[in-house]
Amino acid sequence: MTHRSPTPSAPHPSFPRQAPVDEQLTFLLGYAVMAPSGHNTQPWQFSVHDSSVWLYVDPARTLPALDPGGRERIMSCGAALFHFRIAMRHVGVTPEVHWFPDRETEDAVAHMHDVEQGRKALARISMGERMEPTLTDETLFSAIQRRRTHREAFEDETVPTSDLNRLQDAAATEGATLEILSDAEQCSRLLDLVVRANEDMLADADVRRELAEWTASASDDAGVAGSTRGWSRWQTLSAGWLQALPGLGPDPWQRETAAIRNAPVLAVLTTTEDDVAAWLRAGQALDHVLLRATSYGLGASFLNQPVKVPRLRQEVRSLCRDDAWPQIVLRMGVATTQEPKSGRRPIPIRKD
């Protein structure tokens, strides 16, 4: 496969170099919000002051049925953080990241609860030393605009092992592991779990309601466009009331299920721990993998339904090495089509 050559870009033409630091940081947040997020909820919020960006969970953007523990919400914030780090490097600044910065209490559990509710920050990011962006930084930066979640089938083409190795390196750099399943028996077991999880989840009225709630039209600024799930305009518009009746609503995973058995690559992103810090790392690792995959002309879609059902998550876990915690299941391959850009709301800056 031919790799798209990374074009070393000149420093961003419209980056406001002469503006105050807070204005520069706000400009760069325009890249953070292009990150992927569960059901395109964009569950992040920012505060910009004292020459720093504070990253928070947006408590109004939860998925109580689809993501009850908020794990994917934190991962989505991690993805936005990785986009932001890359945008900073692109304009020649080293990102300085302080994790869980505003801890005032000795009670770690209470503090993490506040973080998960958006009362305390996940991270504070400020501008460190000036630096020259590397070729890798520029490659990842240029992939930000092209990356999309690819829900269609992939080309019947093998992905070179060297590309897969580099995707694994990307995950490792962020403190996670990308396990590529190569054993046919293992792949088949994982795909069975995906099908079982789809059935389990669609039997739950709250899940169906939430899926409908976050189904959007192409022009909406949040939610997943029905068209990218293979739904007609009519199915998208009627999803809300059709989902109330089991078996009648359109299947949100119909495309993935149809293509499930011919995934060129199946991968599970794992972490050794399973807490807020691990989810934040996993989100950055996921985003690093996705941007790098984009730069190789690879697309990725998510099959993480079995990770959302605790009983089935244990079964996915048994397929992974070293008793690691599965966070995301990906189907990857060569993508020759590009899905339309999904909507984004304006940068959510809170007034602290």
Ligand SMILES: Cc1cc2nc3c(=O)[nH]c(=O)nc-3n(C[C@H](O)[C@H](O)[C@H](O)COP(=O)(O)O)c2cc1C
């Ligand atoms: C943590 C996380 C979980 C996700 N889970 C799913 C999923 O289960 N199914 C799916 O189709 N897309 C999933 N996505 C992809 C989002 O739906 C997608 O990022 C969002 O709709 C925005 O579209 P874009 O990625 O094309 O920008 C997930 C993304 C993240 C970050």
